[in-house]
Amino acid sequence: MRESRDFAVTVLVLAVLGVAAGVVWSLVAPRAPYVALDGGPALADPSTQALVAADGWFAVITGAVGLAVGLVGFVLSRGRSPAVLAGLAGGGLVAAFLARWIGGVVNLGTAHVAAPVAGGPAVPGALELTASGVLVTCPLLAVGLYGLLLGLGLYRDDDPVPSPPPL
Template sequence: MRHARDFAVTVLVLGLLGAVAGVLWSMLAPRPPYVMTGQGPFLADPSTQALIAADGWFAVITGALGLACGAVGYSLSRSARPLAVVLGLAGGGLLGAYLALLVGAAVNLAPATITASGRTSSSLFPGPLGLTAHGVMLAWPLLAVGLFFALEGIAGYRDSPLRRPFGGQDPYGPLSDYDISGR
């Protein structure tokens, strides 16, 4: 029962952080310029870097949150139930990234600086914020779980008796048993 609670709390907290990440992404990521034609809206400048920049900002924001969540999750679960927290980091990271995408696309907080090559700024409008590289949605869960396992591996090695060869004993006995003078 405690495992289920730890999993659910981890997923819920990361989901709430996903909404915050979406608002932050909406504030930082540039929106691509669109122009309205008779057939509907079209990307005004196909060579715009705004689409790539939006993916990059999403990866930076969710990746930083993933690292923070992995470190906090590790420190809070050090005493017991790390499996529930690791699974919560993976599931909550996916949920948080998805909610960040939804909230960031729905909220428009970025300043409207619209430029495109060969277009006047009066016919341009900011387009919707979205992802073109959907693989960046994995930054949050992968970095959270990866950091958790890295910290667990470091702590496991530090506490391991394998770190001290021969159980901490000198395999040849004390140095006083050997004649090091060469006689």
């Protein structure tokens, strides 16, 4: 029963943090500018780095969340709960997908246009990930830090240097 509770609490905390991370991502990540043409929306500035920058900001924000919850999860569980470790992995994925969804819906960022746009006024496009691999940043860093701390703790518990025999 306790293991189920630990897992559920870990996933729930990560889900809430994922929503907060999505809002922060929406606030700080640049949005690519688009212009409305007859054939549909098109990038206003093809040389923009906003698409790559948005992926980078997502990785930084969710990575910071992953490191924080990995450390807190280890400290609170004293490194003895496989349910917390599983919750970090599953909840980290939930947090990443929620951050991606919330970040695309909230629209707090601004569009940056490097050159004048022909064809009409530029509008900020929806925030989205172009590199789906950054979705694993949060769970990877959370589980990795938990495992590293667990390994260091086990190494410290094991005395690798034997004591000299008494004289």
